[in-house]
Structure formats: C-alpha cells, structure tokens
Amino acid sequence: MEDIEITSIKKNKEDKEYVLNAVSKKGKLLEFAASKLQDDKEVVMAAVLNDGEAMEFASDKLKDDKETMLTAIKKAPWTACYASDRLKADKDIILESVKQYGQTLYYASEELRDDEEVVKNAVSNKGIIIKYASYRLRDNEEIAKIAVSQDDRAIHFLSERLKNNEEIKKLIEK
Numbered sequence: 001m002e003d004i005e006i007t008s009i010k011k012n013k014e015d016k017e018y019v020l021n022a023v024s025k026k027g028k029l030l031e032f033a034a035s036k037l038q039d040d041k042e043v044v045m046a047a048v049l050n051d052g053e054a055m056e057f058a059s060d061k062l063k064d065d066k067e068t069m070l071t072a073i074k075k076a077p078w079t080a081c082y083a084s085d086r087l088k089a090d091k092d093i094i095l096e097s098v099k100q101y102g103q104t105l106y107y108a109s110e111e112l113r114d115d116e117e118v119v120k121n122a123v124s125n126k127g128i129i130i131k132y133a134s135y136r137l138r139d140n141e142e143i144a145k146i147a148v149s150q151d152d153r154a155i156h157f158l159s160e161r162l163k164n165n166e167e168i169k170k171l172i173e174k
Contacts, residue, residue, distance in 0.1 A: 027051030052076030077101035102126025127151030
C-alpha cells in the first residue's frame with residue numbers, strides 16, 4: 001500500500017501551492033511532483049531546505065544552479081554528486097562538500113583534484129580519498145601526512161617517493 005503523502009502528491013503533482021507545501025514538510029516528495037515543478041526554483045529550494053537529498057529529483061537546469069546546489073550541499077554534503085559537470089568544476093561547490101564529505105573528490109573535475117585546498121579538505125575527513133587526487137598532489141608531503149594520519153591505507157596511493165618517506169611511515173606505526 002502506497003503512503004498517503006505519496007498518493008496525495010501524485011494526485012496534485014501539477015498544483016504548485018500543494019507541492020510547495022508538501023515538499024516544505026518532506027523534501028523528497030519532490031520526486032512525485034510534475035517535471036515543470038521539479039524545474040521550479042522556488043519549489044526545489046523549499047524541498048532542499050527541508051532535505052538536501054531532494055536535490056536528486058531536481059531538474060538538470062537546477063542541478064546547474066549554484067545557489068540551489070549550495071543549499072542542498074549544506075543540508076547533505078554528499079549531494080554534490082548530483083551537480084552538473086559545470087558545477088563539479090566550481091571550487092565553491094566542491095569545497096563546501098569535501099569539508100564534510102571527502103568522497104566528493106571522486107566527482108570533482110580534474111582541475112579541482114589538483115587543487116591543494118580542495119584535496120587537503122577532502123583527505124582531512126577521508127584520507128583514502130587521496131587516490132582521486134592528482135599525481136602531483138599524491139606527491140605532496142603535507143597532504144600525504146594529513147591523509148595517512150586520517151587513514152593509514154592512504155599510503156598505498158601516494159607517490160613512490162612518499163611511500164618510502166620515514167616520517168610518513170612513522171605515522172602508520174602509531
């Protein structure tokens with residue numbers, strides 16, 4: 001049996017006021033809204049303010065809207081995976097996400113995988129994610145120390161030079 005909220009929103013999926021009210025209380029109901037409302041910034045913002053995960057159901061146009069994406073990321077950092085390719089190359093978007101959810105580095109553009117600030121933030125809370133950093137930054141001693149201190153398995157993804165670095169080896173022995 002389908003949830004009453006889902007049944008109701010499906011019946012009223014074209015009614016902006018109804019949908020706006022519903023997603024304000026339960027953001028993921030955006031999934032059942034009409035596509036034109038999934039493309040309505042006011043409706044989508046109400047949904048992601050309630051639950052950042054509702055970003056999954058936003059239109060591609062709004063997945064390319066910086067303000068909407070930042071709002072979703074602040075509520076659910078991992079939702080950066082839904083960002084458009086353009087926003088996956090936007091430092092503000094990726095940095096906001098990796099500060100709490102290092103795994104976002106996987107979705108970041110090549111340029112941001114080579115950005116020291118972005119990578120430092122990512123490996124600070126998910127050391128092993130260094131495997132998605134650029135080769136240049138996998139050879140950065142400061143970043144390597146942060147990554148290995150967070151997760152000693154990160155050593156496997158460092159440059160050969162740093163895998164043999166005595167200071168880094170000592171961090172793993174602790």
